Amino acid sequence: GSESARERGIAYYKPTRDSYSADRLTLVSELREALNNDDLALFMQPKQSLKTDRIVGVEVLIRWPGRATPIRPDEIIQLAEQTGLIKPLTRWVLEQSLALRSRLLEHGWPLNISINISPNNLREPDFPIFVQRLMNSHYSHRGSIIFEVTETSMMQDPENSLKTLNSLNTTGIPVSIDDFGSGYSSLSYIKQLPASEVKIDRSLVTDLATEAEDRVIVQTTIDMCQSLGYHVVAEGVEDQATADLLRDMGCDMIQGYLLTPPLPFDELLEWLANSDQQAQRKLG
Numbered sequence: 001g002s003e004s005a006r007e008r009g010i011a012y013y014k015p016t017r018d019s020y021s022a023d024r025l026t027l028v029s030e031l032r033e034a035l036n037n038d039d040l041a042l043f044m045q046p047k048q049s050l051k052t053d054r055i056v057g058v059e060v061l062i063r064w065p066g067r068a069t070p071i072r073p074d075e076i077i078q079l080a081e082q083t084g085l086i087k088p089l090t091r092w093v094l095e096q097s098l099a100l101r102s103r104l105l106e107h108g109w110p111l112n113i114s115i116n117i118s119p120n121n122l123r124e125p126d127f128p129i130f131v132q133r134l135m136n137s138h139y140s141h142r143g144s145i146i147f148e149v150t151e152t153s154m155m156q157d158p159e160n161s162l163k164t165l166n167s168l169n170t171t172g173i174p175v176s177i178d179d180f181g182s183g184y185s186s187l188s189y190i191k192q193l194p195a196s197e198v199k200i201d202r203s204l205v206t207d208l209a210t211e212a213e214d215r216v217i218v219q220t221t222i223d224m225c226q227s228l229g230y231h232v233v234a235e236g237v238e239d240q241a242t243a244d245l246l247r248d249m250g251c252d253m254i255q256g257y258l259l260t261p262p263l264p265f266d267e268l269l270e271w272l273a274n275s276d277q278q279a280q281r282k283l284g
């Protein structure tokens with residue numbers, strides 16, 4: 001997968017390095033084509049409760065398989081944002097995510113689906129209406145979809161972001177503040193958000209086991225967010241020592257390579273079946 005490609009040091013295409021080059025124009029038209037031909041894919045990464053050890057949801061993450069030169073997801077998104085493709089791309093992601101949720105349900109997994117939303121989407125006047133229509137056209141129970149928005153992205157247009165998030169929230173879609181602790185948002189802004197969850201940025205989690213300062217920051221963040229009524233997820237948990245620390249700190253949920261990297265649908269099903277057996281054994 002792309003993770004192992006990254007570890008092997010394969011050069012990734014950098015869309016920003018040469019904004020107007022022929023390469024980039026080709027890439028943009030390839031992305032448009034990939035979107036039209038359903039050549040993009042969605043992987044899913046499980047989110048586990050530290051209170052019950054159960055898998056409570058999955059985060060949907062975009063991939064572009066079948067390319068000679070792999071492109072990182074954040075660069076796909078950046079390219080889409082710069083070229084107006086983010087609107088159709090996010091709509092594709094939303095439709096596919098709802099379909100994946102249905103397929104998971106069919107296999108007996110009523111999991112929450114977390115979907116990343118770009119700041120540009122929050123500025124589309126018809127975004128809440130589109131989401132509402134989509135939700136109405138799919139069998140759904142409330143709370144089964146969560147929108148992840150990074151704190152930094154909201155600060156580009158705090159007023160409108162807040163308006164859009166409020167209107168999404170009244171249609172029953174909870175908001176998760178992604179990459180918390182990596183940006184510059186103010187606490188007075190954060191407290192106004194109709195969020196139910198905060199995801200602590202991987203940069204604060206990575207060295208938790210070895211850095212005392214990071215433990216202070218993460219513990220304080222957990223306490224503050226929980227006091228404000230948010231559930232707290234730690235992202236980028238890669239080892240058991242970090243998970244144990246987070247459990248001791250009262251963190252609600254974890255995500256990370258310790259559980260598994262993001263997986264395609266069939267592999268996720270397999271993984272869920274195995275992890276479920278383990279949970280049953282633990283309980284039994």
Ligand code: C2E
Binds near residue numbers: 060072073077178
């Ligand atoms: P994010 O939403 O913060 O997603 C978490 C990222 O951390 C994912 O990277 C995931 O693969 C990676 N990750 C998870 N666990 C670990 C771990 O234990 N260690 C390490 N080193 N990494 C871990 P990914 O899939 O490359 O996505 C990067 C970013 O691209 C996402 O960050 C999100 O901001 C954006 N993105 C991905 N898919 C979409 C999408 O469909 N729409 C939008 N708007 N953004 C997306």
Ligand code: MG
Binds near residue numbers: 148
């Ligand atoms: Mg996310």
Ligand code: MG
Binds near residue numbers: 178179199201235
């Ligand atoms: Mg994140």
Ligand code: MG
Binds near residue numbers: 179
């Ligand atoms: Mg991120």
